[in-house]
Structure formats: C-alpha cells, structure tokens
Amino acid sequence: MDEAGHIHNVVYLRYLEETRIDVFSVNPPKPGAAALAFAVVAEMDIEYLRPLAYRPEPVRVETWVARIGTSSFGLSHEVHDGDTLHARAQSTMVAFDAGTSRARPLRSEERAVLEELTDDRVGRVA
Amino acid sequence: MRRVHHCQLRRSDMAYGHINNVIYVSYLEEARAGMFAGRSPGQDVSALGENAVVARHRIRYLQPLVYRPEPVRIESWVSRIGRSSFTVEHEIRDDEALYCRASSIIVAFDVEIGRPRPLLPEERAVLETFLEPDPAPEPSA
Numbered sequence: 001m002d003e004a005g006h007i008h009n010v011v012y013l014r015y016l017e018e019t020r021i022d023v024f025s026v027n028p029p030k031p032g033a034a035a036l037a038f039a040v041v042a043e044m045d046i047e048y049l050r051p052l053a054y055r056p057e058p059v060r061v062e063t064w065v066a067r068i069g070t071s072s073f074g075l076s077h078e079v080h081d082g083d084t085l086h087a088r089a090q091s092t093m094v095a096f097d098a099g100t101s102r103a104r105p106l107r108s109e110e111r112a113v114l115e116e117l118t119d120d121r122v123g124r125v126a
Numbered sequence: 127m128r129r130v131h132h133c134q135l136r137r138s139d140m141a142y143g144h145i146n147n148v149i150y151v152s153y154l155e156e157a158r159a160g161m162f163a164g165r166s167p168g169q170d171v172s173a174l175g176e177n178a179v180v181a182r183h184r185i186r187y188l189q190p191l192v193y194r195p196e197p198v199r200i201e202s203w204v205s206r207i208g209r210s211s212f213t214v215e216h217e218i219r220d221d222e223a224l225y226c227r228a229s230s231i232i233v234a235f236d237v238e239i240g241r242p243r244p245l246l247p248e249e250r251a252v253l254e255t256f257l258e259p260d261p262a263p264e265p266s267a
Contacts, residue, residue: 009180010155013148041147044185051179051240098143101190 006051012087013044016077019061020093023117032109039093042072046089052081059086065117071095071103073114127256131157132197133218144190150226151183154216157200158230161214161256171252174234179242181211181231191218191225198225204256210234210242212253215260 025034052059060080067074072094079087097104106114133156139149162174191198199219206213211233218226236243245253 009183010148010151013151017146017148038142040144040187040190042187044147044183044187047182048180101143 005053007054009046009048012046012048012052012079012089015059015061015079016046016089016091019063019077020075023063024113030113032107033113036093036095036110036113038096038098039073040096041091042094043092044089045091046087048087050084050086052079052086062121063117064121065114066090068106068111068114068118071105073106128201128203128258129157129161129256131160131200131202133157133200134197135191135193137193140193144192147185147187150185150187150191150218150228153198153200153218154183154202154228154230157202157216158214158232161202162252171246171249174232174249174252178232179235181233183228183230185226185228187226189223189225196220202256203258204253205229205258205260207245207250207253207257210244212245215258 020039021037024030024037026037030036062078062080064076065073066076072092075091075093077087077089077091078085079089094103095106095110096102133153135145139145159172163172201217201219203215204212205215211231214230214232216226216228216230217224218228233242234245234249235241
C-alpha cells in the first residue's frame with residue numbers, strides 16, 4: 001500500500017504473477033504444462049484505471065490467452081472488483097529452458113492448455 | 127538530460143536464476159524517486175516521485191539480469207510533459223547490455239481530493255531539465 005491507502009502499482013504485477021502460477025500449475029494442476037507458470041515475461045503493458053483500496057476481501061483477476069506463438073504466448077488480464085475494472089494488462093510470455101537459458105518451443109501439451117484458455121476467462125482471486 | 131541511478135541488485139531478488147520481473151519495476155521506482163528528490167530549496171518536487179500515481183507501465187525485458195555485486199545503471203529521462211501527466215523513459219543497462227526498456231505514464235495526484243491535479247510550474251521546470259523527446263519516427267521508404 002502507499003500513503004493514500006491504495007495498493008501500490010508494483011503489487012499488481014505480483015498479483016498477475018500469482019495468477020499465472022495458479023492458472024498454469026495449481027488450480028487445477030496441468031500435467032505436462034505446469035512449466036508455463038515459469039515462462040519468462042518478455043513484455044508487460046499494464047494500465048492502472050482506478051485505484052484499489054486495501055480491504056480483506058479478494059479481488060478477481062480474469063486471465064485469458066490472447067495469442068499462441070512458437071515459443072511465446074500472449075496473456076490478457078483484468079483486475080476487477082465487482083463491476084469495477086481497476087487495471088488491464090497484456091503480457092508476452094516466453095517458454096524458457098532453464099538448463100540452456102534460452103527460449104524453447106511450446107510443447108504440444110502446453111499448446112493444448114493454452115488453447116483451452118483462449119476462449120475462456122479464468123477468474124482467480126488475488 | 128538523462129539521470130543515472132546506480133542500482134544495487136540484491137541476491138534475494140533472484141528467482142529461478144534471474145532477477146524476478148516484478149523487481150525491475152521497484153528498481154524503476156527507485157530511479158524515478160531519485161529524479162525528483164533532493165532538489166534545491168524552492169524546487170521541492172519530491173511529490174512527483176512519491177505521491178504521483180502510475181497510470182501505465184510498458185516494460186520490455188530484453189535480457190535476463192542475474193545477480194552480481196556491481197550495480198546496474200538505470201538511465202531515466204522524460205519524453206512527454208502534459209497538463210497533469212508526464213511520461214518517463216527508463217533503460218536498465220551496463221556497458222555490455224541493455225536489460226530492460228520501460229516507459230511509464232505518471233499522473234500528478236491530489237491526495238486530499240483523490241483526483242489528478244495540474245502539474246505545478248516548479249514541477250514542470252524540473253521535468254523540462256530531463257526532457258528528451260523521442261525522435262520522430264523515420265518516414266517509411
């Protein structure tokens with residue numbers, strides 16, 4: 001939080017990161033595609049539309065896949081509180097081979113999971 | 127004029143072998159606060175670093191940044207000054223590589239009334255010292 005009691009801009013990015021981990025590897029587990037949670041962020045474009053005041057109730061982060069490439073994919077996120085849209089973000093994620101420290105092609109089971117998330121928004125709380 | 131901030135990395139900022147992407151944005155905030163803090167008396171524009179609101183961040187992560195004891199350099203400058211908002215550009219780099227390029231829209235904010243406010247003349251004067259408008263795009267051939 002900042003001095004005005006608003007959630008700090010950097011923290012939203014943490015919420016998006018938690019959401020990615022949740023969507024791709026936890027809830028429910030995605031056998032063969034859990035590594036998507038640890039794809040690296042190549043680009044992030046986030047618009048802060050309305051301040052978010054701290055409160056104990058969770059906010060809703062809606063996430064969907066906007067694009068699927070060879071090694072990369074695009075995610076869209078919206079941070080909602082009830083009917084109010086607080087932030088909107090687009091990110092480019094790259095599948096990464098930690099052994100070689102290089103981008104790697106998406107695997108077929110990963111593509112299948114991404115394709116499922118192309119049509120459906122997944123609501124998660126943060 | 128670009129302001130240069132020497133940013134010390136922390137081992138605890140690492141995850142999976144590189145500095146976590148969210149941490150870069152905290153580094154940028156440090157660099158931005160440094161642009162506006164500690165000015166001479168009569169030029170107290172620290173509110174631009176501390177209380178202004180971020181309307182948008184556009185961040186490109188170009189090379190992974192791995193912990194090392196030597197600081198990285200964050201170069202910051204202003205590319206646009208509007209009525210209530212301005213745009214700050216950042217590069218995180220060293221002599222070998224450009225790790226990150228970012229552009230942030232910052233809005234001057236009146237905390238009392240909870241709304242954007244016009245930039246003050248002394249704030250504009252300081253922003254102008256950092257102004258380096260983006261070069262016009264080259265005409266297509």
